[in-house]
Amino acid sequence: MDKKQLIDDDLKYIWRPFTQMKSLEDASNRPIIIKRGKGIYLEDIDGNKYIDAVSSWWVNTLGHSNPRINKVIYKQAKKIEHVIFAGFTHEPVIKFSKKLVEMMNNNLKHVFFSDNGSTAVEVALKMAYQYQVLKGHSEKRKFIALKNSYHGDTLGAVSVGGIDMYHKVYKPLLFEIIQAESPYCYRCPVGCAKETCNIDCLSSVENILKEHSKNIAGIIIEPLVQAAGGMIMYKAEYITKLRKLCDKYNILLIDDEVAMGFYRTGKLFAYEHAGVVPDIVCAAKGITAGYMPLSVTITTDEIFNAFYDEDKDGYKTFYHGHSYTAYPLALAVALENLKILQEMNIEEYLKPKINKFSEQLEKFKKHKNVGDVRQTGMICAVELVKDKNTKEPFSYEDGIGKKIYLEGLKLGAILRPMWNCIYFITPYIITENEIEKLTGIAFQALNKVLPDKE
Ligand SMILES: Cc1ncc(COP(=O)(O)O)c(C=O)c1O
Known part of the structure; x- marks a missing residue:
């Protein structure tokens, strides 16, 4: 079945969770058809690969398609x-x-x-x-x-x-x-x-x-x-x-x-x-x-x-x-x-990754629209604000999260910001190089949507 037919049938037959269905009339809101996953990557029907920065709704820990599982x-x-x-x-x-x-x-x-x-x-x-x-x-x-x-x-x-x-x-x-x-x-x-x-x-x-x-x-x-x-x-x-x-x-x-x-x-x-x-x-x-x-x-x-x-x-x-x-x-x-x-001796295994994330989060702190950077173990979040001094949040209508999501896709990561918050909840098997790559993509996407120097 070709891609267009699949999407048409998806829109015709499926009522999606947490989704205003009318918003799917806008092509940029259409779901991406995922064909396969391997490790921290998801691959769509066109062969584009994305880092799964949200562990597919925070569930995946050992990467996609783990042979033992x-x-x-x-x-x-x-x-x-x-x-x-x-x-x-x-x-x-x-x-x-x-x-x-x-x-x-x-x-x-x-x-x-x-x-x-x-x-x-x-x-x-x-x-x-x-x-x-x-x-x-x-x-x-x-x-x-x-x-x-x-x-x-x-x-x-x-x-x-x-x-x-x-x-x-x-x-x-x-x-x-x-x-x-x-x-x-x-x-x-x-x-x-x-x-x-x-x-x-x-x-x-x-x-x-x-x-x-x-x-x-x-x-x-x-x-x-x-x-x-x-x-x-x-x-x-x-x-x-x-x-x-x-x-x-x-x-x-x-x-x-x-x-x-x-x-x-x-x-x-x-x-x-x-x-x-x-x-x-x-x-x-x-x-x-x-x-x-x-x-x-x-x-x-x-x-x-x-x-x-x-x-x-x-x-x-x-x-x-x-x-x-x-x-x-x-x-x-x-x-x-x-x-x-x-x-895996998982507690020890995660320590260097947790440290790598905190090191990489540093770059976000100076950005003019970053109000707060926080981390708990393998969860990292960057809260965006209109104004650092007043902590005024962006409004829903500003759609900052969606814009960053779309930039992230172009750069090869599924970011899915929540409210005004970019976050990373990756599979545990992400390597230190991949952490650098992912946080780099998020930083680039952020700067594209909210340029730091005007
Ligand atoms: C803290 C917490 N409790 C409960 C749930 C609901 O879990 P489920 O989506 O599997 O029903 C979630 C889902 O994100 C959650 O984050």
């Missing part, structure tokens, strides 16, 4: 591709769960499976609420969530979301939450500077707890980075102090590691940087290195045991599951992924 999919498909996970089980899920719990090596010991990040969050919210009910606290039915947060697109996940553009229209359908300030260091909600930050923004959470803790089941956070909110980064100490607040006011800490988990921050899970353990952890994306949809919600003995009892009327059972819960093909990949990451 490809082989495992084939091997597992020949054995059993799928089996009902009620009353039946299989080796990949057992081995993976055991290995993951051993790697975490703390009191998170029970793994519940679903198949994407949003549902991992739904599971966490339902689990937290039912836990409170089972403990005799049915009045604890609200959650605290942070401004600028994103936890997925199903209704529970949207309820705890904090990005108006995505979430506002659904408000009448959502359950009530209490929103706390976002720990947005560059635009500090309590007027502090990054250098002197003493995590004062956490007072917003404590104030809510002082008044409402008897009605609160838990708080949900994106650890260290509010990703879809614009790669907003904050100190690990925030989580350390938050854990203490959760204990003091007897609420659960739900840690949404969907984007950060599986070494994105340099450690298996981001909470490790804070030296604390959450009550519930959600993870997805990198769990299968980006090859299969899979997610987990992991919890403690304390929560698991609250459900574990004689249950004549069924009210202590956790009623949740999906057709693809613990999908064997995905689990075989997830297990292989853990083995590969361990063999």
Whole structure:
């Protein structure tokens, strides 16, 4: 089928996510047809190659078309591709769960499976609420969530979301939450500077707890980075102090590691940087290195045991599951992924790459429209502003992100800036030379769209 026909059929039959479909009338907004991927590169139908600077929606960690993962999919498909996970089980899920719990090596010991990040969050919210009910606290039915947060697109996940553009229209359908300030260091909600930050923004959470803790089941956070909110980064100490607040006011800490988990921050899970353990952890994306949809919600003995009892009327059972819960093909990949990451000695492997990124980010700092440059492990972000002194952001209509995206494509990288933020979330296998190349492309694209010297 020729390219024109493929695009015509795409436009005719497919309703795309996060997309105003009418905008596709403009040819520059049309999707690019990807034919194949290899390592950090994606290749389109015309043979153009692009660095996948966004790891294909932040999922890919080991590069595209990894031979070991490809082989495992084939091997597992020949054995059993799928089996009902009620009353039946299989080796990949057992081995993976055991290995993951051993790697975490703390009191998170029970793994519940679903198949994407949003549902991992739904599971966490339902689990937290039912836990409170089972403990005799049915009045604890609200959650605290942070401004600028994103936890997925199903209704529970949207309820705890904090990005108006995505979430506002659904408000009448959502359950009530209490929103706390976002720990947005560059635009500090309590007027502090990054250098002197003493995590004062956490007072917003404590104030809510002082008044409402008897009605609160838990708080949900994106650890260290509010990703879809614009790669907003904050100190690990925030989580350390938050854990203490959760204990003091007897609420659960739900840690949404969907984007950060599986070494994105340099450690298996981001909470490790804070030296604390959450009550519930959600993870997805990198769990299968980006090859299969899979997610987990992991919890403690304390929560698991609250459900574990004689249950004549069924009210202590956790009623949740999906057709693809613990999908064997995905689990075989997830297990292989853990083995590969361990063999790579991934924490050490990532260190020079993290350093290379921070060295290369320096060049952005002097640009007249760069307000903030931030990095957490393998995540880097450059926030663009109209004016460095006032921090005035570009408006949506300025379309800066799209212009940079289009320049990036011409130069051979998929950048996809978010809001006013250029970011890099690459596969871990990117080399130091490729980091130089990618950041160079982004810098060139930035200067094309917003020339530094006029
Ligand atoms: C922190 C966080 N939670 C949840 C989700 C939702 O995951 P999914 O898109 O797999 O449903 C995302 C997606 O980007 C995310 O970044």
